[in-house]
Amino acid sequence: MTPEAHEETAELAWRVHPAAERPGLAVVVAGLILTLAVLAGVWMGSAYWGVFAGVVLFLSLEAFFLPASFELDAKGVRVRKPFSQVERGWETLRRVIFDPAGVTLSPFARRRWIEPYRALRLRYPTGRRTAAGEVPARLRAYLLARCDPSRVRMVGLPPGEADLWATRARAAQAAASGEESPQRRPVEEAQEQSAEGAQERSAGKG
Numbered sequence: 001m002t003p004e005a006h007e008e009t010a011e012l013a014w015r016v017h018p019a020a021e022r023p024g025l026a027v028v029v030a031g032l033i034l035t036l037a038v039l040a041g042v043w044m045g046s047a048y049w050g051v052f053a054g055v056v057l058f059l060s061l062e063a064f065f066l067p068a069s070f071e072l073d074a075k076g077v078r079v080r081k082p083f084s085q086v087e088r089g090w091e092t093l094r095r096v097i098f099d100p101a102g103v104t105l106s107p108f109a110r111r112r113w114i115e116p117y118r119a120l121r122l123r124y125p126t127g128r129r130t131a132a133g134e135v136p137a138r139l140r141a142y143l144l145a146r147c148d149p150s151r152v153r154m155v156g157l158p159p160g161e162a163d164l165w166a167t168r169a170r171a172a173q174a175a176a177s178g179e180e181s182p183q184r185r186p187v188e189e190a191q192e193q194s195a196e197g198a199q200e201r202s203a204g205k206g
Contacts, residue, residue: 010071010078012142014125014135017067021126029064033057063123070122072142077105079120088120090146098156103139109153150176 019026033054041050058065062081069080076089088105095106102123106115124136140157144165147154150172154165 010073012072012138013070015067015069016123016125018064018123018126020067026065029061033061063121068123072139072146077120077122079122086120090148093147093152095153095155096143096147098140098154103143148172 019029036057037050037054040053041047044050066082069078071078071080076087076092079086088107092107093105094109097104097106102121104119104121106119108115108118122139124139140161144154144161149165149168154162157165
C-alpha cells in the first residue's frame, strides 16, 4: 500500500515540514550550516572534513529540514520520513507526554535514559492554517479514546481532562482487581461531578 493510500485509511493523519512552514528560519539555519562546514574544512585543511561536518549538522537537524507524516488508526501509530518509517502498536504504549510543540509516545512507564531513542515524537504543525490549529485538540481526543487507562500514564493534560483520565484509570484498576464496577461509565460520572463542582463554586461566589 502506498503512503497516500495509508493516509486515506488512517483515522487521523497530518504532515509537518518545519523548513517549509518557516522559510526565513530555514535560510538562516542553512547558511549557518554552510558557514560552519567551510570553517571546519579550512581548519582541518581538507574539503572532505568540510563536507563531513555539513552532513553531520544537516542530519542533526533532519527533523527541521525533512518532512514527516503522522498516521493513527486502530492498529497504532506510523511515522513516515523520506528515508525511514516507524510503527508502534497501541499495546506498546506506557506513557504519553503532551507539550506545546507535540506529543511523545513512550514504551516506558517511567522516564529512562533510553527513552529518546525508543519513544515516538509526534510534532504539531506550525502553520497558520485552520487544519493545523485543529491537530493538537484532535490528537489529544484521539489518544484519550485509544489508549488503555489501565496501562498508559498521561502527562501534561489540561486539568479537566487529567481528572477524567485519572477516573478512568481508577475504574480500570478496580475492574482488573475484581471490585464492583460503577453502573455508569467513569468518564460520564467524572463529567457530571465536574459540572456539579463548577455550579457549587459559582454558587459560593454568589
